Amino acid sequence: MKVVKEKKTKQKKTGKEGTGKVRRTWNRSNDKVRDVLHSAAFLSPSVTGVAVFFILPFLVVVYYSVIRSPMNPEFVLLDNFIAVLNNSSFRTAAKNTAMFSAIAVPLAVVLSLVLALMLECRIPCKSLLRTFFLSPMMVPVASVVLIWQVVFHYRGTLNVILSGLGVEAIDWLNSPYCLLVIVVLFLWKNLGYNMILFMAALNNIPKELLEVADVEGASAAHKFFNIKLRYLSPTVLFVAILSIINSFKVFREIYLLTGNYPFDGLYMMQHFMNNTFSNLDYQKMSSAAVLMALVMVALIALLFKVEDVFGKDVEG
Numbered sequence: 001m002k003v004v005k006e007k008k009t010k011q012k013k014t015g016k017e018g019t020g021k022v023r024r025t026w027n028r029s030n031d032k033v034r035d036v037l038h039s040a041a042f043l044s045p046s047v048t049g050v051a052v053f054f055i056l057p058f059l060v061v062v063y064y065s066v067i068r069s070p071m072n073p074e075f076v077l078l079d080n081f082i083a084v085l086n087n088s089s090f091r092t093a094a095k096n097t098a099m100f101s102a103i104a105v106p107l108a109v110v111l112s113l114v115l116a117l118m119l120e121c122r123i124p125c126k127s128l129l130r131t132f133f134l135s136p137m138m139v140p141v142a143s144v145v146l147i148w149q150v151v152f153h154y155r156g157t158l159n160v161i162l163s164g165l166g167v168e169a170i171d172w173l174n175s176p177y178c179l180l181v182i183v184v185l186f187l188w189k190n191l192g193y194n195m196i197l198f199m200a201a202l203n204n205i206p207k208e209l210l211e212v213a214d215v216e217g218a219s220a221a222h223k224f225f226n227i228k229l230r231y232l233s234p235t236v237l238f239v240a241i242l243s244i245i246n247s248f249k250v251f252r253e254i255y256l257l258t259g260n261y262p263f264d265g266l267y268m269m270q271h272f273m274n275n276t277f278s279n280l281d282y283q284k285m286s287s288a289a290v291l292m293a294l295v296m297v298a299l300i301a302l303l304f305k306v307e308d309v310f311g312k313d314v315e316g
Contacts, residue, residue, distance in 0.1 A: 065283065065289075067283070070282060080283045080286070085291075093268055100182065103179070103183055108186070109243060111187065112190075119195070141252060148185055149257065156172075174263045186246070197235055201234075213227060237304065241303060249270075254271070255271075273288060276288070
């Protein structure tokens with residue numbers, strides 16, 4: 001009888017323990033579901049905004065790029081892309097945009113890093129130099145463009161100085177030098193912000209490593225390329241991506257300087273997009289937008305890969 005009672009008691013305890021485990025598991029699963037629902041509730045406004053204003057319009061653009069027209073939604077696959085690639089205006093715009101980005105983006109990264117390194121040192125007029133490069137961040141674009149018009153106009157300040165030196169006046173915005181003018185404008189407008197990012201990254205480099213390098217007699221070049229640059233690689237990547245995006249947005253300044261149809265050397269992708277939109281040529285504009293998006297994605301993916309290879313030993 002005692003054995004039977006002990007067995008029944010054990011069975012009751014086991015049953016209670018099993019029920020308790022089930023309840024705990026159920027409570028944990030309820031907590032997880034509750035956390036997921038709370039997270040979804042907080043994220044839903046942002047996700048909805050991104051979906052409505054970014055993802056959905058981009059899908060519409062992709063749809064327009066593979067059909068005949070909005071009134072004739074016949075599926076034509078690559079016909080619109082071939083037509084755009086054969087368009088002389090598109091080729092001119094793509095060539096000018098690629099050339100501008102190839103010149104301006106590396107200069108923006110390298111010069112802002114050099115400025116950040118200079119401002120780390122004890123140099124004269126440091127605050128004046130910092131103010132010169134940060135002031136464009138506080139000045140509206142229209143005011144910056146007005147300054148450039150005053151300086152680079154055919155009868156502007158620069159030509160007056162050149163005339164005083166016996167050099168013939170140059171129509172800067174309608175000559176082969178036009179791209180140089182826009183590159184200088186782009187750099188002056190963006191170097192200040194990039195410089196701040198590099199200065200913050202330089203302050204986060206472990207001082208112990210630099211002190212050890214000094215004790216071991218490492219040169220300044222060795223410290224820069226083997227310590228500083230490796231720790232700066234995520235910031236270099238971010239500044240490069242930001243500069244690429246800003247280089248594609250330079251249309252705003254060029255438009256304010258020269259209008260819809262500038263000199264051939266300043267005709268950018270944004271001009272092509274703007275003009276095709278004004279002509280309601282949605283297929284051409286959508287195809288060009290998809291091609292530009294693919295190029296940017298490929299370029300940014302390449303930058304991520306380079307940064308991953310170069311900075312992996314630092315980031316672990």
